[in-house]
Amino acid sequence: MRKRLRIDITRSAIAAAVIFFVLTSGFMLHRFYSFYHSYSSFDQGIFNQVFWNGIHGRFFQSSLSSYLSSAVLHDGNLPTVFYHRLGQHFTPALFLWLPIYALSPSSPTLLVLQAALMTAAGLVLYALARVYLSPQLSTMITVSFYAANVVIGPTLANFHDSCQLPLYMFGLLLALEKRWWWLFAGLAVLLLGVREDSGILLFSVGFYLVLSRRYPRIGLILCTLSFGYMLVLTNLVMPLFSDDISRRFMIEQFGGYIEGSEASTLDVIWALLSNPWLLIKEIFTPFGRTIQYLL
Incomplete structure (x- = not known):
């Protein structure tokens, strides 16, 4: 029998969601209008530019991203206004939010959108927990999600495409438990569309199912x-x-495993498999800071 697409949420969970949304969006808007920068202010400019160009038909073009391209950093060329950011990060899922941005095309819209996406993710997590747990325990899990440092920190930072991941991932797992296969398939596609590396999350779900x-x-x-x-x-x-994925990102992230100034993802995968002990060392060292991060 097909299960109905219905989710009952306790008042406590809803209250936690409202508090989280009001506080996070309020703090972000206060910081923005106070002209107080954060460590990711440049990214905020990139995404605002990408969305602005998107509603004007220049999809995924960004001169700010061009400033970070290998053509500028390595070859000494000047940034271009028509540079397509898809060569750095493939993010077609952002298309979904263009209509919302078009209602109020400005950076604060993206900040509120990020708070809304993270808030919605917590409510979907509650529904996922309710599949096996009581309302009280599910509410506690939801509150712990909203109170976690790894949630609050990125949410209070400027807008980033990864803010979509918790919502899609929790929704995917909920659809799996409820056997809503049409929703499961749709969220799998959306998850892949967030970033070029979000397929790792989908692969982990598949590996678990196997x-x-x-x-x-x-x-x-x-x-x-x-x-x-x-x-x-x-x-x-x-x-x-662009050639940024091979000349910049692979070298910056995995330069210790490969030789030369350019590498593909296939080269990186082979290098990781060829040096398993180096990979293990990089994962667990420095040991103290690694444990601190996990805690």
Whole structure:
């Protein structure tokens, strides 16, 4: 029997969501209108420019992103106004929020949108917890989500495309538990569209489904889809816009594993597999700071 798409939420969980949204959006708007910068203020400018260009038909163009391109940083060229950011980060899921931005095309709209997405993620987490837990425990989990440093910190920073991930991920898991397969498929596609590396999250879900033997066929499909998507995207699609993925991002993030000034994702994967002990060392060192981060 198909389960109904209905979710009952306690007043306490709703109250926690309202408090979280009011506080986070209020603090972000206060910081913005007070001209107080944060560590990611440049990213705020990039996304505001991408959205502004998007509602005017210049999709994913950003002169600020051009300033960070390998053509400027490595070759000494001047930034261009028509640079397509898709060569740095492939983020088609942002299309979904263009109509909201068009209602009030400004940076504060993105800040409120980020607070709203994170708030909605907490409510979906509550619904996910209710599949197996009591309303009281589910409410406590929701409150702990809103109170977590790893949630508050990024939310209070400036807008970033990763703010979509918790909502899509929790929704994907909820759809899995409820067997809402149409919603599951849609959220899987949206998850892949957030960033070029968000396929790792979808791959982890597929790996769990295979390992737990709950839905091994679906898990195998997810693993194949996500891994193949990331490989095709980073090796064939993104290089059509720029060579930043191979000349900048792979070198900046994985330069310790590879030689030379350019590398593809396939080169990085092979380097990681060829140096497993170095990978383990990088994961667990420095040990004290690693434990502190996990706590």
